[in-house]
Amino acid sequence: MSYLSISNVSKVFGGVVAVEDFNLEVEKGEFISFLGPSGCGKTTTLRMIAGFELPTSGEVVLDGENITYKAPNERNVGMVFQSYALFPNMTVAQNIGFGLQVRKTPADEIQTMVKEMLGLIHLEKHAEKYPYQLSGGQQQRVALARALAINPRVLLLDEPLSALDAKIRVELRQEIRRIQQKMGITTIYVTHDQEEALSLSDRIVVMSQGHMEQVGTPAEIYNRPTTEFVASFVGQLNLLPVSEVDLKNGVCKLNGQLVRFDHSEPRQISDKPRLAIRPEEFQFGQTEGRNLIQGRVEVVMFLGAVVRLRVRIGEVLVSVDLFNERNMTLPRVGDEVMVNFPPHACWIM
Amino acid sequence: MVEAMKRSVFWSWFWMFIGTLYFILPLISTFLFSLRAKKDVLSFLAYERIFADVNFWRTFGFSLMVGFFTILGSILLVVPTAYWIRLRLPKLRGMIEFLTMLPFVIPAIVLVFGLIRVFSGAPFFLTNTYTGTNVLLVAAYVVLALPYMFRSVDAGLGAIDVRSLTEAAQSLGASWPTILFKVIFPNLRVAILGGAFLTLATVIGEFTMASFLVGIKAFGPYMSLIGQNKTYEASSLTIISFLLTWSFMGLIQLFNRGKSDSALAGAH
Ligand SMILES: Nc1ncnc2c1ncn2[C@@H]1O[C@H](COP(=O)(O)OP(=O)(O)O)[C@@H](O)[C@H]1O
Numbered sequence: 001m002s003y004l005s006i007s008n009v010s011k012v013f014g015g016v017v018a019v020e021d022f023n024l025e026v027e028k029g030e031f032i033s034f035l036g037p038s039g040c041g042k043t044t045t046l047r048m049i050a051g052f053e054l055p056t057s058g059e060v061v062l063d064g065e066n067i068t069y070k071a072p073n074e075r076n077v078g079m080v081f082q083s084y085a086l087f088p089n090m091t092v093a094q095n096i097g098f099g100l101q102v103r104k105t106p107a108d109e110i111q112t113m114v115k116e117m118l119g120l121i122h123l124e125k126h127a128e129k130y131p132y133q134l135s136g137g138q139q140q141r142v143a144l145a146r147a148l149a150i151n152p153r154v155l156l157l158d159e160p161l162s163a164l165d166a167k168i169r170v171e172l173r174q175e176i177r178r179i180q181q182k183m184g185i186t187t188i189y190v191t192h193d194q195e196e197a198l199s200l201s202d203r204i205v206v207m208s209q210g211h212m213e214q215v216g217t218p219a220e221i222y223n224r225p226t227t228e229f230v231a232s233f234v235g236q237l238n239l240l241p242v243s244e245v246d247l248k249n250g251v252c253k254l255n256g257q258l259v260r261f262d263h264s265e266p267r268q269i270s271d272k273p274r275l276a277i278r279p280e281e282f283q284f285g286q287t288e289g290r291n292l293i294q295g296r297v298e299v300v301m302f303l304g305a306v307v308r309l310r311v312r313i314g315e316v317l318v319s320v321d322l323f324n325e326r327n328m329t330l331p332r333v334g335d336e337v338m339v340n341f342p343p344h345a346c347w348i349m
Numbered sequence: 350m351v352e353a354m355k356r357s358v359f360w361s362w363f364w365m366f367i368g369t370l371y372f373i374l375p376l377i378s379t380f381l382f383s384l385r386a387k388k389d390v391l392s393f394l395a396y397e398r399i400f401a402d403v404n405f406w407r408t409f410g411f412s413l414m415v416g417f418f419t420i421l422g423s424i425l426l427v428v429p430t431a432y433w434i435r436l437r438l439p440k441l442r443g444m445i446e447f448l449t450m451l452p453f454v455i456p457a458i459v460l461v462f463g464l465i466r467v468f469s470g471a472p473f474f475l476t477n478t479y480t481g482t483n484v485l486l487v488a489a490y491v492v493l494a495l496p497y498m499f500r501s502v503d504a505g506l507g508a509i510d511v512r513s514l515t516e517a518a519q520s521l522g523a524s525w526p527t528i529l530f531k532v533i534f535p536n537l538r539v540a541i542l543g544g545a546f547l548t549l550a551t552v553i554g555e556f557t558m559a560s561f562l563v564g565i566k567a568f569g570p571y572m573s574l575i576g577q578n579k580t581y582e583a584s585s586l587t588i589i590s591f592l593l594t595w596s597f598m599g600l601i602q603l604f605n606r607g608k609s610d611s612a613l614a615g616a617h
Pocket residue numbers: 013016017018036037038039040041042043044045
């Protein structure tokens with residue numbers, strides 16, 4: 001059995017199903033993200049692991065112990081909140097030491113631990129400051145240290161970076177990953193930001209409307225999405241209407257042209273089948289063995305490393321991302337272009 | 350634009366001046382009157398007499414004591430209640446706030462008759478002993494102090510993120526008493542002090558309940574007695590109690606200032 005096991009967990013709030021039949025096995029030391037739009041049940045699931053909500057049904061087992069109905073203050077689970085939630089009346093050092101103080105740990109041990117934690121988050125010089133004297137990023141690092149100081153069995157983070165500036169956000173998320181790997185602590189990270197989830201996690205749980213859409217490594221989630229929701233929520237996805245789909249041989253007609261697609265995974269065809277393909281799979285020009293289609297450039301956006309185009313193919317506008325090269329001649333609006341893409345990069349949805 | 354601004358500045362000073370006069374004139378005349386205890390000269394004789402009166406110190410001490418227990422009682426009643434409402438029963442907040450306002454609406458005389466009716470017969474015989482009566486007085490004052498205490502504490506709770514702080518403490522292993530005494534109370538210090546001083550000022554001057562329950566032992570009835578019998582001393586007592594009340598107000602200001610300064614420093 002795995003380290004943390006969540007089985008058949010559901011939560012209903014007075015008729016509203018917040019979480020439905022949630023199942024997840026987490027290995028020790030794993031970094032898991034819950035990813036999904038606002039209101040999909042991420043926080044509720046996390047709070048059931050922390051003990052702040054009781055599941056309507058199902059159970060949570062941690063390290064062989066059923067903790068489903070255990071009080072939150074007896075679970076030894078670390079929690080980091082979006083709002084930092086530092087105690088305003090305590091210094092940084094007192095905040096970090098609070099959990100140990102509650103456990104009646106001897107004073108010298110607390111001091112040693114607080115020092116170690118301050119070193120870990122690089123805030124040694126701020127030990128005697130109060131939370132209001134720190135920046136948001138510093139406060140959140142203190143909150144992280146406070147949660148880790150009790151040596152928790154699981155670390156839970158609920159959108160910890162959402163209140164911070166973009167630059168601090170990227171810095172701090174690398175920091176979180178570094179500390180997590182150094183301590184080997186089992187971590188569950190809630191976010192609605194796909195970039196955060198992709199860059200941090202060992203595995204991602206994509207959620208939508210209270211249920212799990214897909215569980216997998218970042219690469220699996222991005223490259224092999226199993227549902228349309230996952231495909232379009234994580235990264236950008238073009239969906240082009242096609243006809244005469246032949247699943248067995250992996251061919252269909254797009255805008256009158258014969259196009260081959262990946263048919264290695266079993267799929268069902270809906271009544272309006274569409275060809276799914278990511279913007280970065282396209283190239284310009286003609287290459288042997290690749291699908292070829294004609295279109296007209298309607299929008300050109302130069303973004304630096306990437307040139308983002310909108311190309312009209314038949315009825316639909318398609319997003320096309322080209323990597324910038326120094327000698328590239330940018331296409332112009334109105335250009336008639338040939339775009340190609342490999343058969344293995346597209347699939348039928 | 351500038352003209353209009355100048356004019357509005359003039360008028361705000363004007364109205365402030367009128368307001369100050371309205372407020373301060375009676376006070377000045379009371380003060381002047383209190384200095385006339387000796388014929389034809391100004392003196393502090395009335396004040397000397399008051400300070401020399403054992404009953405002044407006795408009643409003031411008694412009411413101070415009652416005030417202290419009232420504050421203690423109302424803190425222990427209001428803080429956990431207001432906290433729990435914020436945390437778990439936010440829908441009830443409006444109703445509770447209304448309930449705590451009732452002492453403003455119900456005349457003290459009605460309240461005190463009700464109390465005496467209920468607590469002087471079976472099964473409560475509180476008015477049969479001095480201690481019992483004092484307890485009843487404190488309890489009545491706790492009710493009277495509810496509007497000040499509840500509003501003040503509730504505003505203090507509104508200024509901190511009660512739910513997240515509670516959950517953070519819980520996840521760190523804290524029990525309910527630890528959360529209340531280590532996290533909630535310390536962060537409500539200023540709010541509690543504000544409510545406490547208002548309560549004290551009210552209790553010290555309160556007349557109706559005190560005279561029905563403990564009579565001349567309390568400061569309010571003492572003031573009234575002096576007012577009926579000794580003209581100059583009454584005026585000096587007015588000034589003294591006014592100064593006392595205002596020094597409480599000043600203390601509140603002082604504590605609030607300390608707080609808002611640090612809050613300003615934190616706003617970066
Ligand atoms: N305490 C609550 N009472 C009633 N409904 C709630 C409560 N908490 C969450 N919900 C509902 O449950 C759903 C999931 O919420 P939440 O877990 O907070 O989503 P997320 O964290 O993914 O944004 C939402 O529809 C939300 O309105």
